[in-house]
Amino acid sequence: MQFPILSIIVFTPITAAVLLQLIPSERMTEIRVTALAAAFFAMFLSAWVYFSYDAGAGGYQFVEKYDWLPVLGISYHVGVDGISAPLVLLTGVVMFTGVLISWGIDDRPREFFTFLFILATGVFGVFVALDLFGLFFFYEIAVFPMYLLIAIWGWKVTREYAAMKLTLYLFIGSVIALVGGLAMYFASGLNTFDMLALENANFSREFQIFWFPFVFFGFAVLGGIFPFHNWSPDGHVAAPTAVSMFHAGVLMKLGAFAALRVGIMLLPEGAQFHLPWIILLALVNVVYGAYIAMVQTDFKYVIGFSSVSHMGLVMIGFATLTREGFIGAGVQMFSHGIMTALFFAVVGMVYDRAHTREIPELGGFARAMPLVAVAFIIGGLVSMGMPGFSGFIAEFPIFMGLWNYRPWIAIVAAISIVITASYIIRIIGSVFFGDMPEQFVGHIGDVTALDKVALVVLCVIMVSVGVYPSVMVPIVESGVNGVLALLGGV
Amino acid sequence: MIGNVTTEMILAILPEISLLILAGIVLLMDVLWDEERRRGLGWLTAAGLGAILVISLAAAQPGAESVRMWGGMIRHDWLSFVFKMLFIFGAGVTALFAMEMRELGRRGEFYLLLLVSTIGMSLMASAGDLIMLYLSIETTSIPLYILAGFFKRDNKSTEAGFKYLLFGALTSTVMLYGFSLLYGFAGTTDFTQLTQIVLDGELPLSLVLGALLLVLVGFGFKVSVVPFHFWAPDVYEGAPTPVAGFLSTASKAAGFAVLMRVLIEAFPVAVPYWTAILAALSTASMTLGNALALAQHNIKRLLAYSSIAHAGYALIGVAAVSALGITSVVFYLLVYVITNLAAFGIVSAFSRVSGSDEIADYAGLSRRSPGLALMMLIAFLSLAGMPPLGGFVAKVFVFAAAVQQELVWLAMVGVLNSIVGLYYYLIVLKVVYLYRSEDEDKPVPLTRPYALALVILIAGVILIGTIFAPWFSWSEVASAALF
Numbered sequence: 001m002q003f004p005i006l007s008i009i010v011f012t013p014i015t016a017a018v019l020l021q022l023i024p025s026e027r028m029t030e031i032r033v034t035a036l037a038a039a040f041f042a043m044f045l046s047a048w049v050y051f052s053y054d055a056g057a058g059g060y061q062f063v064e065k066y067d068w069l070p071v072l073g074i075s076y077h078v079g080v081d082g083i084s085a086p087l088v089l090l091t092g093v094v095m096f097t098g099v100l101i102s103w104g105i106d107d108r109p110r111e112f113f114t115f116l117f118i119l120a121t122g123v124f125g126v127f128v129a130l131d132l133f134g135l136f137f138f139y140e141i142a143v144f145p146m147y148l149l150i151a152i153w154g155w156k157v158t159r160e161y162a163a164m165k166l167t168l169y170l171f172i173g174s175v176i177a178l179v180g181g182l183a184m185y186f187a188s189g190l191n192t193f194d195m196l197a198l199e200n201a202n203f204s205r206e207f208q209i210f211w212f213p214f215v216f217f218g219f220a221v222l223g224g225i226f227p228f229h230n231w232s233p234d235g236h237v238a239a240p241t242a243v244s245m246f247h248a249g250v251l252m253k254l255g256a257f258a259a260l261r262v263g264i265m266l267l268p269e270g271a272q273f274h275l276p277w278i279i280l281l282a283l284v285n286v287v288y289g290a291y292i293a294m295v296q297t298d299f300k301y302v303i304g305f306s307s308v309s310h311m312g313l314v315m316i317g318f319a320t321l322t323r324e325g326f327i328g329a330g331v332q333m334f335s336h337g338i339m340t341a342l343f344f345a346v347v348g349m350v351y352d353r354a355h356t357r358e359i360p361e362l363g364g365f366a367r368a369m370p371l372v373a374v375a376f377i378i379g380g381l382v383s384m385g386m387p388g389f390s391g392f393i394a395e396f397p398i399f400m401g402l403w404n405y406r407p408w409i410a411i412v413a414a415i416s417i418v419i420t421a422s423y424i425i426r427i428i429g430s431v432f433f434g435d436m437p438e439q440f441v442g443h444i445g446d447v448t449a450l451d452k453v454a455l456v457v458l459c460v461i462m463v464s465v466g467v468y469p470s471v472m473v474p475i476v477e478s479g480v481n482g483v484l485a486l487l488g489g490v
Numbered sequence: 491m492i493g494n495v496t497t498e499m500i501l502a503i504l505p506e507i508s509l510l511i512l513a514g515i516v517l518l519m520d521v522l523w524d525e526e527r528r529r530g531l532g533w534l535t536a537a538g539l540g541a542i543l544v545i546s547l548a549a550a551q552p553g554a555e556s557v558r559m560w561g562g563m564i565r566h567d568w569l570s571f572v573f574k575m576l577f578i579f580g581a582g583v584t585a586l587f588a589m590e591m592r593e594l595g596r597r598g599e600f601y602l603l604l605l606v607s608t609i610g611m612s613l614m615a616s617a618g619d620l621i622m623l624y625l626s627i628e629t630t631s632i633p634l635y636i637l638a639g640f641f642k643r644d645n646k647s648t649e650a651g652f653k654y655l656l657f658g659a660l661t662s663t664v665m666l667y668g669f670s671l672l673y674g675f676a677g678t679t680d681f682t683q684l685t686q687i688v689l690d691g692e693l694p695l696s697l698v699l700g701a702l703l704l705v706l707v708g709f710g711f712k713v714s715v716v717p718f719h720f721w722a723p724d725v726y727e728g729a730p731t732p733v734a735g736f737l738s739t740a741s742k743a744a745g746f747a748v749l750m751r752v753l754i755e756a757f758p759v760a761v762p763y764w765t766a767i768l769a770a771l772s773t774a775s776m777t778l779g780n781a782l783a784l785a786q787h788n789i790k791r792l793l794a795y796s797s798i799a800h801a802g803y804a805l806i807g808v809a810a811v812s813a814l815g816i817t818s819v820v821f822y823l824l825v826y827v828i829t830n831l832a833a834f835g836i837v838s839a840f841s842r843v844s845g846s847d848e849i850a851d852y853a854g855l856s857r858r859s860p861g862l863a864l865m866m867l868i869a870f871l872s873l874a875g876m877p878p879l880g881g882f883v884a885k886v887f888v889f890a891a892a893v894q895q896e897l898v899w900l901a902m903v904g905v906l907n908s909i910v911g912l913y914y915y916l917i918v919l920k921v922v923y924l925y926r927s928e929d930e931d932k933p934v935p936l937t938r939p940y941a942l943a944l945v946i947l948i949a950g951v952i953l954i955g956t957i958f959a960p961w962f963s964w965s966e967v968a969s970a971a972l973f
Binding site (some may be wrong): 021025067068069070071072108110111133136137138140141144147148151152160164167168171172175176178179182183185186 | 856857860864867871874876877878882886889890893894898901902905906908909912913916919920923924958959962963966
């Protein structure tokens with residue numbers, strides 16, 4: 001039997017969460033160091049998995065399978081393919097940088113890291129799950145800690161409202177998808193929750209067309225699809241920095257990924273029937289989200305709505321049902337995860353020092369924190385899809401796929417790039433450059449060394465993928481081949 | 491072997507016999523021990539129940555076939571056995587919770603009544619005859635009426651006991667009327683013969699259904715399902731907290747045991763008609779229970795309404811009337827008993843220190859006692875149906891049973907209700923974790939019996955939620971006894 005590396009990745013965070021309970025709550029340094037060690041370990045292993053994934057061979061690798069409840073065909077079955085391997089890496093990176101950024105939390109840090117790590121276990125679990133029951137199991141583990149993390153450590157003004165709204169939205173989505181999953185289980189007649197078996201279940205066309213919307217939208221709620229995106233900006237804004245990073249960076253991918261894995265891959269005919277109109281919803285995401293982001297004056301809301309816009313591109317990539325679209329969407333999930341984690345980290349750093357996020361009240365921060373300004377500019381270039389950065393590698397194939405599918409949608413969606421550029425440049429101009437308002441002069445210090453490490457890690461990844469796409473594209477492509485095979489080689 | 495009593499017959503009622511002996515010992519020790527040592531009665535009861543659990547598991551396991559014994563009065567099968575173990579476990583935990591309560595923990599009669607009621611429940615689960623069923627239901631209920639009103643000087647407790655008695659007496663009369671009709675039509679009280687007579691078509695189905703509806707009133711009261719739920723909130727609020735915990739778990743599970751046995755084993759012909767009735771009751775229970783729980787300020791009332799809702803979820807599985815359905819109900823009840831006992835234990839531990847059951851007074855609990863707060867988090871999230879806790883798996887199984895029987899709409903009602911449930915459980919957890927209070931520097935110490943019981947329960951909730959195969963196979967053999 002091979003080394004169970006995926007299980008170790010999945011259970012590292014929750015084991016760390018249990019260990020944290022053994023440390024007395026007032027010994028904060030020990031708590032933080034333990035958390036950081038666990039996060040680093042998880043990131044290291046996830047990078048290990050990513051770099052040893054054999055793109056040439058494709059398919060599911062590092063597979064582990066154990067019986068869980070054989071009577072009902074439930075098994076603990078995990079493995080990664082070309083689409084989930086980058087997402088596992090993403091989770092490891094965001095977890096590590098999230099812990100670094102959260103060093104300054106001094107209200108019950110033990111509980112904070114405990115809930116954050118339970119969340120991380122859920123996220124890792126969903127990305128590697130190959131069993132439908134296991135996927136739901138981990139999916140819900142990833143949803144509920146969010147409530148406490150936002151409600152307890154979030155922004156005082158909106159945290160209770162936003163946390164409850166987010167939790168209920170996501171829970172409604174997941175339980176509706178769960179009923180769809182159960183329907184698939186019984187309709188298949190295979191007495192198994194194993195997704196690799198369900199892929200070949202040959203559900204009838206009527207069944208697929210009926211259940212696809214339940215499953216797809218149930219998960220896509222977490223991916224922020226219009227008109228169910230409403231929880232997302234509120235949730236992002238109310239959450240503490242590390243949780244926003246996790247949330248926008250990883251959790252939204254969880255929704256898109258599960259919608260792909262369960263919705264599109266298990267119900268391909270349903271997908272082919274419904275996606276042509278779903279692409280219009282995603283188009284609204286892209287353009288409307290970008291437009292709303294442009295008119296916000298709150299720094300964090302700008303980033304929150306930009307996530308809605310960028311996640312729309314992921315959905316569009318799926319909905320084209322083309323090779324280019326899927327590849328772009330796969331890379332976009334990774335690229336956007338890193339980029340938005342960086343954005344939220346920057347917002348948190350600025351807010352911690354200025355105690356305001358109103359863009360007109362800020363200015364000249366590049367002088368006080370030059371590295372943060374550089375990092376934000378790099379993130380901004382990714383966001384606009386500049387060549388040489390990971391955003392280009394992601395968005396270009398999506399637009400290519402879209403052009404093949406319906407040129408006019410590609411043209412409309414391209415407007416978002418212009419709008420994105422406008423709000424990113426506006427932020428760079430008025431937050432980091434210009435004159436610093438008087439009340440801030442002399443009061444704004446640079447960020448800590450730990451913060452800098454986090455920013456550098458995130459920037460290096462975005463530039464690496466942009467400059468040397470071969471580090472990611474072949475892996476994603478091998479995963480896309482599996483999806484296309486299910487779709488009947490479109 | 492004495493006369494025509496065989497060893498098997500003794501083994502079939504071994505738990506009941508041991509419970510009776512334990513009750514005798516408790517009564518004796520109550521007289522022999524002085525006031526100071528009587529706290530030991532709680533340990534004695536809990537340890538005795540633990541021993542009975544172990545002995546029964548080791549010696550009294552039934553065979554695969556359901557066996558009629560004691561002149562058809564007793565069914566010895568896995569369904570009754572699993573439920574008996576559940577009742578004994580629940581009673582043991584309740585004894586541990588009660589021993590630290592003022593006016594409760596040092597009273598021998600409290601433990602005696604608890605044990606007698608447990609004997610009644612055990613017989614309920616194994617009754618194979620209408621007369622036996624009625625007697626066991628009364629043996630269960632009468633001690634519970636007294637237990638609910640145990641705090642004689644407390645008006646609310648007295649009210650709870652009295653209200654419970656009135657409701658109980660009324661519904662039990664209606665049920666008895668149903669029994670008498672069945673006997674009058676069929677001329678027998680034995681389930682097996684009743685089944686045969688109905689199958690042979692000697693009785694018009696409409697008559698049987700009418701009589702069964704009357705019987706359902708009694709069962710509905712026991713499981714506190716809408717519209718027979720009115721007693722629950724007031725009784726839970728007024729009754730001593732450990733008793734409320736016992737009422738909402740073991741007593742409810744006993745109600746489900748008889749409901750399933752009478753419905754599926756005794757009257758299989760009526761099954762198609764039951765599905766509609768039970769699905770309606772289930773929908774009403776879930777919806778009303780959850781909706782009313784939203785408005786509660788008192789944690790015990792909240793748990794009362796939530797327990798009404800949980801009866802509704804469990805009924806989904808009964809309404810599915812299938813092997814998977816009954817399995818899922820048994821599994822659901824296993825999880826529910828453990829989780830809800832934990833919830834009531836936490837409430838009891840907290841009110842012992844703070845003297846309050848108001849949800850608002852739980853503010854700052856996570857700072858006062860992080861451990862207790864974490865246990866509350868686990869118990870409440872399990873009630874809400876979150877993994878990796880027992881509640882999630884249990885809910886998935888009942889919904890699966892509904893989907894399997896083409897009752898997708900019922901599963902949808904269930905999942906939508908579980909969202910409402912999540913909302914009010916989260917509101918409580920928000921108070922616990924988020925709100926500040928002036929008493930933050932006052933810790934909430936856990937005494938040893940509480941710590942022991944709660945750790946067992948919480949570990950159980952997590953264990954069932956992650957390694958569910960052994961519990962599921964237990965539930966499966968239990969349901970196999972009915973089909």
